[in-house]
Amino acid sequence: MIGPEIERLIQLLGRLPGLGPRSARRVALHLLKKREVLMQPLSAALADAARAIRTCSTCGNLDTTDPCSICADPRRDSGLLCVVEDIGDLWAMERGKIFPGLYHVLGGTLSALDGIGPDELNVGGLLRRVQAGSVREVIVATNATVDGQTTAHYLAERLAGCAVPVTRLAHGVPVGGELDWLDDGTLATALKARRAL
Amino acid sequence: MIGPEIERLIQLLGRLPGLGPRSARRVALHLLKKREVLMQPLSAALADAARAIRTCSTCGNLDTTDPCSICADPRRDSGLLCVVEDIGDLWAMERGKIFPGLYHVLGGTLSALDGIGPDELNVGGLLRRVQAGSVREVIVATNATVDGQTTAHYLAERLAGCAVPVTRLAHGVPVGGELDWLDDGTLATALKARRAL
Numbered sequence: 001m002i003g004p005e006i007e008r009l010i011q012l013l014g015r016l017p018g019l020g021p022r023s024a025r026r027v028a029l030h031l032l033k034k035r036e037v038l039m040q041p042l043s044a045a046l047a048d049a050a051r052a053i054r055t056c057s058t059c060g061n062l063d064t065t066d067p068c069s070i071c072a073d074p075r076r077d078s079g080l081l082c083v084v085e086d087i088g089d090l091w092a093m094e095r096g097k098i099f100p101g102l103y104h105v106l107g108g109t110l111s112a113l114d115g116i117g118p119d120e121l122n123v124g125g126l127l128r129r130v131q132a133g134s135v136r137e138v139i140v141a142t143n144a145t146v147d148g149q150t151t152a153h154y155l156a157e158r159l160a161g162c163a164v165p166v167t168r169l170a171h172g173v174p175v176g177g178e179l180d181w182l183d184d185g186t187l188a189t190a191l192k193a194r195r196a197l
Numbered sequence: 198m199i200g201p202e203i204e205r206l207i208q209l210l211g212r213l214p215g216l217g218p219r220s221a222r223r224v225a226l227h228l229l230k231k232r233e234v235l236m237q238p239l240s241a242a243l244a245d246a247a248r249a250i251r252t253c254s255t256c257g258n259l260d261t262t263d264p265c266s267i268c269a270d271p272r273r274d275s276g277l278l279c280v281v282e283d284i285g286d287l288w289a290m291e292r293g294k295i296f297p298g299l300y301h302v303l304g305g306t307l308s309a310l311d312g313i314g315p316d317e318l319n320v321g322g323l324l325r326r327v328q329a330g331s332v333r334e335v336i337v338a339t340n341a342t343v344d345g346q347t348t349a350h351y352l353a354e355r356l357a358g359c360a361v362p363v364t365r366l367a368h369g370v371p372v373g374g375e376l377d378w379l380d381d382g383t384l385a386t387a388l389k390a391r392r393a394l
Contacts, residue, residue, distance in 0.1 A: 002288060003260050005246045012239045017227045018220050029285050030214045031243065032250055032259050039247040042209045046240035049202045050232045062229050063200050088226050091199060 006032070058129070060105030060122050062087055070094075070103060077101045079136035083126060083155060085109055085143055093141070101139075104129065109147040110154055121151075123158065130162045140168045203229070255326070257302030257319050259284055267291075267300060274298045276333035280323060280352060282306055282340055290338065298336075301326065306344035307351055318348075320355065327359045337365045 002010075006028060014024035031039040055061070056068035063069055070076060080101025084090050090103050106121045130138060140155050142148035156166045172190040173182060182190075199207075203225060211221035228236040252258070253265035260266055267273060277298025281287050287300050303318045327335060337352055339345035353363045369387040370379060379387075 002291065003250070003266065005242070005249050005261060006259065009242045009246050012235065012242050015235060016224045018223065019215075023215050025285065025288060026215065027213045029283075029288075032246065032284075035247045035250070038209065038212060039243055042206075043240050043243035043247060045202070045206045045209050046228065046236055046243065049206050049229065050236040050240060052202050053200070053229055053232070062203065064202060069200065086226075087229075088222065091222060091226075094199065 058125075059103050060087070060107060060125070061090055061103060078134050080139065081126075081129065081135045081137070082139045082141050084141050085148060085151070089141065089143070106142070106151070109142060109145075109151040111147050118154070118158075123155070126155070127158060127162075130159060130164055135164055138164055138166045140166060142168075144169075144171060255322075256300045257284070257304060257322070258287055258300060275331050277336065278323075278326065278332045278334070279336045279338050281338050282345060282348070286338065286340070303339070303348070306339060306342075306348040308344050315351070315355075320352070323352070324355060324359075327356060327361055332361055335361055335363045337363060339365075341366075341368060 009031075010021070010024050010028045013019055013027050014021050016024075019027065031042070052064045053062050054064070054066050056063055056066050056071055058067045058071045061068040061070060065072065077100045080099070081104055082093065082099055082101055083104045083106060084093065085106050085108060087105055090105060093099050093103070104122070104126050106123070106126070108116055108121055110116055110118065110121070126138075129135060138155075138159055140152045142152045142155075152168055159166050170193065171186065172193060173179065173186065179187065206228075207218070207221050207225045210216055210224050211218050213221075216224065228239070249261045250259050251261070251263050253260055253263050253268055255264045255268045258265040258267060262269065274297045277296070278301055279290065279296055279298055280301045280303060281290065282303050282305060284302055287302060290296050290300070301319070301323050303320070303323070305313055305318055307313060307315065307318070323335075326332060335352075335356055337349045339349045339352075349365055356363050367390065368383065369390060370376065370383065376384065
């Protein structure tokens with residue numbers, strides 16, 4: 001006896017990552033109670049974004065323009081190219097405001113298990129950008145997972161012929177991290193990569 | 198360097214219950230990747246529901262009609278009135294398809310801590326419905342929390358003058374539940390309320 005409009009809303013909300021049927025109902029009820037202040041603005045924001053956002057044909061970022069505002073920014077150092085797995089990783093780098101260069105979004109990692117090979121990733125685009133000549137360094141910032149590391153090694157191999165240095169992010173103890181809570185692998189890597197104080 | 202459309206979307210998603218800034222970003226990215234199959238339908242479903250759904254002036258349920266489809270259903274037993282805290286509880290009862298009567302949504306519980314008294318709840322409407330005469334039994338189905346039980350006792354007192362039996366849901370071992378995992382309070386209540394096999 002729940003109306004079809006509410007059922008449909010719950011069903012769509014249940015398809016969002018991290019929301020099961022139970023939390024979808026909870027979110028739907030919250031939205032229905034705040035129709036004016038939250039539900040209508042969210043509907044409009046979704047429609048606006050769905051209409052306006054496109055994928056940058058250069059780097060794979062999502063923005064209202066193509067090329068995206070990062071690729072089009074003349075203040076950015078186009079000689080530095082940071083390769084990330086996903087747009088979420090690009091957002092993480094941008095939140096830190098630590099990287100002055102450009103990005104390249106692969107769209108995932110190589111994964112034999114999931115049947116994802118180089119053709120499913122934006123590797124061809126990366127090679128073309130590096131071969132175009134203005135890139136001085138490629139920083140591979142894939143995740144420190146097995147798939148991420150495999151992908152990093154694969155990219156290093158593919159880029160070996162381009163005469164451009166390929167680097168990766170350092171491994172070690174997270175800033176603020178306690179040794180007692182660290183896994184053995186990180187600790188061993190941090191020890192091996194120790195530096196002069 | 199995330200565009201304002203995406204920022205706004207993340208900010209609104211972060212106001213949903215159970216979503217923090219991190220999961221809001223994750224949901225936003227998922228939606229942006231599925232613009233046609235999920236983002237636009239969800240936007241439309243939100244707009245439809247925000248436009249069509251209203252609160253039933255009789256029972257407090259949310260539906261496209263007022264009175265709602267439950268209150269308006271002639272096959273329902275209008276002599277049985279189930280009082281629930283929230284619409285989510287009404288949905289829970291309806292999912293079970295176990296209750297043939299009508300509902301009354303209080304809109305919360307009495308809570309001295311949160312400053313919620315009888316005037317903030319739909320108690321006046323409940324009394325008017327019971328005094329109108331067709332109700333044979335009021336089933337108080339508030340939650341088995343301290344606030345829920347306080348509210349139940351308050352309602353029983355207020356309804357004492359109406360000459361209508363007021364009942365509440367049984368306490369006991371959940372069906373399928375194991376004694377070893379039950380709290381002592383439930384176990385003690387279940388023991389006291391034991392029944393002939």
